[in-house]
Amino acid sequence: MRIANVSFGCSFCSGVVFVAGFLCASAGFASDKKTEAHLLQHGSQKIVEPLVPQISYQGDANSLSFLMLGDYGEGNADQKSVAALLEKVCQLANPSAIFGLGDNIYPKGVRSADDSQWKAKFEDIYSAACTKSKPWIAVLGNHDYVGNPGGEVDYARKNKQWVMPARTYVVHYGPLLDIFAADSNVESKCAAPDCGFGELQKQATVSSAAWKIVLAHHPLFSVGEHKEPPNGLAEKLIPLYCAAKMDFFFVGHDHNLQHNQGKFLNSSCEINEFVVGGGGAQLYPVEPAPGITRFAQKEFGFALVKFEKTTATFSYYSVKNGMQPVYTVVVKKP
Ligand SMILES: [Fe+2]
Numbered sequence: 001m002r003i004a005n006v007s008f009g010c011s012f013c014s015g016v017v018f019v020a021g022f023l024c025a026s027a028g029f030a031s032d033k034k035t036e037a038h039l040l041q042h043g044s045q046k047i048v049e050p051l052v053p054q055i056s057y058q059g060d061a062n063s064l065s066f067l068m069l070g071d072y073g074e075g076n077a078d079q080k081s082v083a084a085l086l087e088k089v090c091q092l093a094n095p096s097a098i099f100g101l102g103d104n105i106y107p108k109g110v111r112s113a114d115d116s117q118w119k120a121k122f123e124d125i126y127s128a129a130c131t132k133s134k135p136w137i138a139v140l141g142n143h144d145y146v147g148n149p150g151g152e153v154d155y156a157r158k159n160k161q162w163v164m165p166a167r168t169y170v171v172h173y174g175p176l177l178d179i180f181a182a183d184s185n186v187e188s189k190c191a192a193p194d195c196g197f198g199e200l201q202k203q204a205t206v207s208s209a210a211w212k213i214v215l216a217h218h219p220l221f222s223v224g225e226h227k228e229p230p231n232g233l234a235e236k237l238i239p240l241y242c243a244a245k246m247d248f249f250f251v252g253h254d255h256n257l258q259h260n261q262g263k264f265l266n267s268s269c270e271i272n273e274f275v276v277g278g279g280g281a282q283l284y285p286v287e288p289a290p291g292i293t294r295f296a297q298k299e300f301g302f303a304l305v306k307f308e309k310t311t312a313t314f315s316y317y318s319v320k321n322g323m324q325p326v327y328t329v330v331v332k333k334p
């Protein structure tokens with residue numbers, strides 16, 4: 001199905017343009033050409049979601065930083081502790097955006113864009129000046145799918161901080177970085193027959209960005225509670241990652257902090273995976289895998305990544321260790 005016009009409000013897009021069907025002006029997003037979309041049924045409600053839209057931010061060509069965390073939307077004291085440290089690191093690093101790696105609202109997602117949980121488990125928690133001012137580039141987790149995942153896409157039209165123009169989408173940050181935001185809930189009812197992976201792969205293989213990353217919720221490899229990926233995810237994600245020569249795979253789902261690197265599930269390339277699941281939900285223990293796990297801790301926390309032309313620096317922060325990173329790795333472009 002094709003639709004001619006998809007509109008989004010956009011007060012968060014100074015320096016932002018929508019491409020491939022979307023242009024961003026101060027008055028809002030307006031499509032300038034036909035955009036793929038899917039008609040979805042949510043109970044008795046029918047809504048239209050665009051399929052793999054692209055957003056462009058005018059990113060710095062030399063240096064870009066991002067914070068990221070997953071598994072956070074509990075509204076509990078642990079989420080608040082992580083949020084307090086997130087704000088401190090945000091002020092120090094001044095990231096371009098924050099990646100929300102799924103399980104955005106526990107335990108059953110939201111009913112709609114107007115659900116009161118948005119205030120209790122997101123807006124009131126990340127209300128400090130720095131974190132509140134940053135776009136929150138989010139993907140869907142399994143808990144988000146228990147409720148109405150389309151409600152999270154709708155919320156992006158209501159709260160301009162929340163970036164989720166569809167369940168699967170692409171974000172361009174100038175020549176330095178392309179972000180491929182995937183819906184890894186492949187066992188649930190995704191917004192497209194293949195959850196948008198085919199289109200993501202098409203866009204990824206033509207990307208000329210210096211760094212290319214995948215955001216999703218489910219790990220391919222994990223040394224915590226969730227050792228196995230959902231059925232069918234590896235078949236979709238490994239070709240996307242390897243064919244497009246991705247640099248990093250950022251996920252949540254396992255409630256801890258992990259860095260795993262290797263050929264997972266017979267992948268044709270080495271996958272550099274960071275599990276950032278310490279956002280506030282109850283933690284799971286880790287058992288590091290020799291030769292693959294570079295770091296693993298059962299701690300509440302988040303990550304900061306800084307992309308420069310030839311190096312990327314990734315650091316984990318934990319609530320226990322405060323402003324001193326518990327792990328840092330520098331990756332150089334060959
Ligand atoms: Fe989770």
Ligand SMILES: [Zn+2]
Pocket residue numbers: 102103141142143217252253254
């Ligand atoms: Zn999860």
